[in-house]
Amino acid sequence: MTSLSAFIGRQPVLNRNQQLIGYELLFRASDEANAVGPHSELQADTQVLVNTLNNMGTSWLIGNKLAFINVGEAMLTSDFLELLPPRRVILDIAPRISPSNELLSRARHLRSLGFGIALDDFSFDAQSAAFLEFANYVKLDIQNHDANAFQVLAARLRSYPVIRIAERVESHEQYHLCKELGLDGFQGYYFAKPETLSARVIHPTFSNALELLNLLRMDADLRQVEQILKRDVALSYKLLRYVNSAAAGLNTTISSFSHAVTVLGYQKLYRWLTLLLVTGSDDGHVPPALQKTAVTRGRFMELLGQELHLPHDTCDNLFVTGMFSLLDVLFDMPMANIMEHIQLPQSLIDALLHHNGEMGLLLKLATTCEHDELDGVQALAEKAGLSPDQLNQAHLAALAWVEDLGL
Numbered sequence: 351m352t353s354l355s356a357f358i359g360r361q362p363v364l365n366r367n368q369q370l371i372g373y374e375l376l377f378r379a380s381d382e383a384n385a386v387g388p389h390s391e392l393q394a395d396t397q398v399l400v401n402t403l404n405n406m407g408t409s410w411l412i413g414n415k416l417a418f419i420n421v422g423e424a425m426l427t428s429d430f431l432e433l434l435p436p437r438r439v440i441l442d443i444a445p446r447i448s449p450s451n452e453l454l455s456r457a458r459h460l461r462s463l464g465f466g467i468a469l470d471d472f473s474f475d476a477q478s479a480a481f482l483e484f485a486n487y488v489k490l491d492i493q494n495h496d497a498n499a500f501q502v503l504a505a506r507l508r509s510y511p512v513i514r515i516a517e518r519v520e521s522h523e524q525y526h527l528c529k530e531l532g533l534d535g536f537q538g539y540y541f542a543k544p545e546t547l548s549a550r551v552i553h554p555t556f557s558n559a560l561e562l563l564n565l566l567r568m569d570a571d572l573r574q575v576e577q578i579l580k581r582d583v584a585l586s587y588k589l590l591r592y593v594n595s596a597a598a599g600l601n602t603t604i605s606s607f608s609h610a611v612t613v614l615g616y617q618k619l620y621r622w623l624t625l626l627l628v629t630g631s632d633d634g635h636v637p638p639a640l641q642k643t644a645v646t647r648g649r650f651m652e653l654l655g656q657e658l659h660l661p662h663d664t665c666d667n668l669f670v671t672g673m674f675s676l677l678d679v680l681f682d683m684p685m686a687n688i689m690e691h692i693q694l695p696q697s698l699i700d701a702l703l704h705h706n707g708e709m710g711l712l713l714k715l716a717t718t719c720e721h722d723e724l725d726g727v728q729a730l731a732e733k734a735g736l737s738p739d740q741l742n743q744a745h746l747a748a749l750a751w752v753e754d755l756g757l
Contacts, residue, residue, distance in 0.1 A: 358398060359375070360373045363543045363725050365657065377394035378546050391424070395419075399434070403434070406549045431460065432463070443478050447477060454481065454484075467485045471490075471491040486512055488507055488515070494523050515534065519537065519539075535603055558585055563620065587692070591672070594693035607670075654741075663710075
């Protein structure tokens with residue numbers, strides 16, 4: 351398959367004691383790029399958003415820190431922002447943004463949702479100064495002012511309830527000046543240059559994403575929605591990573607598609623799916639044969655769980671285990687690295703990484719059944735408590751089910 355990668359720049363933001371409080375996330379077109387390049391503001395904003403949510407995940411990118419994300423006028427008014435975890439995200443507003451009544455009202459609404467608002471390269475003469483009443487962070491570009499003007503600006507802002515961050519600090523002298531002025535935070539080359547992070551990307555099948563979008567629009571039955579997710583490994587992987595990331599703000603790990611859809615709700619799922627479609631690519635799709643194998647394996651394991659009269663939640667986990675057991679092939683990277691990008695129940699991770707536990711045993715049985723020689727199948731089936739007849743019926747039923755899906 352075509353191997354694609356997503357890229358994002360990340361520069362630390364430090365507090366007065368030089369402790370890390372967050373990262374500014376920056377658009378990067380490649381691992382060698384060090385600026386936005388010939389891309390529109392909306393293109394850059396959207397790509398940072400989709401990489402943060404879908405291709406990399408907030409947990410991996412920022413951990414438990416804050417994310418400072420640049421937003422232009424178009425992105426500021428976009429519903430896509432609501433997909434981000436508000437308590438963890440600071441929206442960085444450019445100085446040139448025009449303070450229309452609509453945008454001011456939007457900033458007020460975003461603050462009420464829990465988002466932070468930062469004003470980039472601030473000055474009282476900039477258009478963005480109109481947003482000061484909604485801001486809780488103000489960034490002062492030390493490269494754009496002489497020492498005296500910078501001091502006056504920092505002093506004037508002291509009477510406002512904002513966190514003052516000096517940006518583009520590039521020398522010890524500049525850092526010393528900022529500290530003497532009592533600024534609250536720092537960002538710049540003196541501390542760290544932006545690093546470029548990358549992640550492999552697989553895209554859902556366009557027809558599946560479109561069909562799911564239509565089902566959500568028609569308020570279809572949850573079981574119909576779940577069926578689409580069960581036949582697209584890329585779509586299900588991205589959904590479970592998103593719903594388990596800080597973006598969903600949950601305290602529990604979700605591995606069931608129906609639970610994921612219920613927690614998100616149709617409206618938020620529709621918005622998330624729209625973002626996937628508008629930023630999708632013709633490359634990087636899962637090869638049909640590999641997709642078919644992954645889905646068949648997942649269904650086979652689910653049916654084996656039913657034969658063993660395991661709880662419904664466990665059978666759901668078995669489906670996900672089987673389906674995700676080929677992610678290392680899809681991403682062309684070790685499974686352990688992939689597990690760093692998605693939160694799953696520990697039992698499921700142990701099954702995928704080490705074939706441990708009951709799910710691990712059934713995964714080993716399912717993969718062994720795919721080999722022509724079938725060596726070891728009988729011993730594994732006996733260990734799992736399954737008869738040859740149960741095994742054959744479940745395998746045939748899984749194959750028939752996948753054929754009915756049209757894969």
